[in-house]
Amino acid sequence: MTGIVNRFRSFKIPEQGIQTMSKKTHSVLLMDSMRVERTYTGGKLLDEWQSIHPAKDGLKPEEWIASSTPSRYAPDPTTGLSRIRNDEMKGKFLKDYIAEDPAGVLGKKHFSEFAENQGFLTKIIDSDKRLNIQTHPDRTQAKILFDSDFGKSEAWYVMGGRTIDGEEPYILMGFKPGMTRERWEDLVDKQDITAMEESLHKVTISKGDVFFIPSGMPHAIGSGSMIAEIQEPTDITFRVEKISHPGKTYPEETYHQGVGYKKMFDCFDYTTFSKEEVLKKTKVKHITEKTGINSVKTEIINKDDTPFFSMDRVVIGNSGSWQLDNSMGFASCVILEGRGTITHLSKTYTLNRSDEVFLPCSNETYVFHGDEGSELDILFCYPPGRKS
Known part of the structure; x- marks a missing residue:
């Protein structure tokens, strides 16, 4: 890695605006896997989930779901960009597909606010070591420092985990009482990792837990x-911890993103x-309701949690069904567990664990069915302002 590639730009609605929307019909887009290299290791549980054998930890511990956001750290500018696997479009980048008819694919309202940008990114993260203690800029800071219209607030849904060296899965977040900027800068300058860890709250996590982490809050x-x-x-x-992997050295920009340590x-x-x-600030309570068959x-x-994105989990029981109305916008989803199908515009597609699907704006309802003898467990992700 020779440095960080700047791939941020502000979106701008073309002058012709939504009048350029075509009348092309859009339907189910199945995605190829997009595993992404990061500065930490992991991925064994991801391998198992994706039926990759032998499963092992390595330098690609993240799966980016139906992504049109590139990785900031990879020398290959297409890293992070998902490709379509439908036969008739196999290998085409989702980003390019959206660009051909953004108002038609994303919906007129979304396009009028965000142009071709989906407005969110979903990842599956599987760590075998603690991630670097970190934070992210809010939208105001991101605009000033990176000319980006988006910061990086995030939310976590715990899918599961594993015990490593006798320790259960956990997260670190939020400064404990007594922390000041001066003390934090001093700890980072000295690279006192133990003191940095002890400055944050450690929370043991369990499957099904949900947390919202606002921009600026330190976490790992x-x-x-x-x-x-x-x-x-x-x-x-x-990032505040200097890191390296065997045979791999990271430049200073990996930590301060090229803006310098003061900023x-x-x-x-x-x-x-x-x-x-x-915990009161970050832990989110679920709202569950029966829907469909x-x-x-x-x-x-x-x-109510954030205006930036939303996420639902839908569990379809034995031979059950559920419908998604996408007439006002788009969504994406990933199959957490089980088998089933999705039907749209009279065509049916098979769904299995770890499959990723992009669901364009459409006046026709998307219908999901669980197979006989199998629950279909689906995670749905929605853009800013979208009510699921």
């Missing part, structure tokens, strides 16, 4: 954690919390 996903993350669509991360420290929120306070929907993240 701990070892053994398998998490579905939905976030604003940037790859801007400020990096400006982006931390130095608010302090008791453990009870940080033999199916249950759980609102994991909704507009």
Whole structure:
């Protein structure tokens, strides 16, 4: 890695605006896997989930779901960009497909606000070591520092995990009482990793837990954690621990993103919390309701939690069904477990565990069915302002 590639630009609605929307019909887009290299290791549980054998940990511990956001750190500018696997479009980047008819694919309202940008990014993260303690800029700081219209607030849905070196999955988040900017800068300058860790609250996590982490809050996903993350669509991360892997050295820009350490420290929120306070601020309660035939929907993240994105989990029971109305916008989804089908415009597609699907705006309802003898467990992700 020779440095960080700047791939941020502000979106701007073309002058012809939504009048350019074609009358092309859009339907189900199945996605190829997009595993992404990061500065930490993991991926064994991802391999198992994706039926990759032998499963092992390595340098690609993240799967980016139906993504049109590029990685900031890879020398290949297409890293992070999902490809379509439908036969008639196999290998085409989702980003390019959207660009051909953005108002038609994403919906007129979304296009009028965000142009070709989906407005969110979803990842599956599987760590075998704790991630670097980090934070991200809010939208104001991201605009000033990177000319980006998006910061990086994020939410985590815990899919599961594993015990590593006797330790259960956990997360670190929020400064404990007593922290100041001056003390934080001093700890980072000395690379006192133990003191930095002890400055944050450590929370053991379990399958089904949900957390919302606002921009500016220091945090780190701990070892053994398998998490579905939905976030604003940037790859801007400020890291405070100097890291390296065998045969791989990272430049200083990996930590401060090229803006320098002073501006990096400006982006931390130095608010302090008791453990009870940080959990009250970040831990999200579910809202569950029965919908469809033999199916249950759980609102994991909704507009009351953040205006930036939303996420639902839908579990379709044995031979059950569930319908998605996408007439006002688009969505994406990933199959957490089980087998089933999706039917749209009189065509049916088979769904299996770890399949990723992009669902364009359409006046025709998308219908999901669970196979006989199998529950179909689906995670749905929605753009800003979208009500699921």
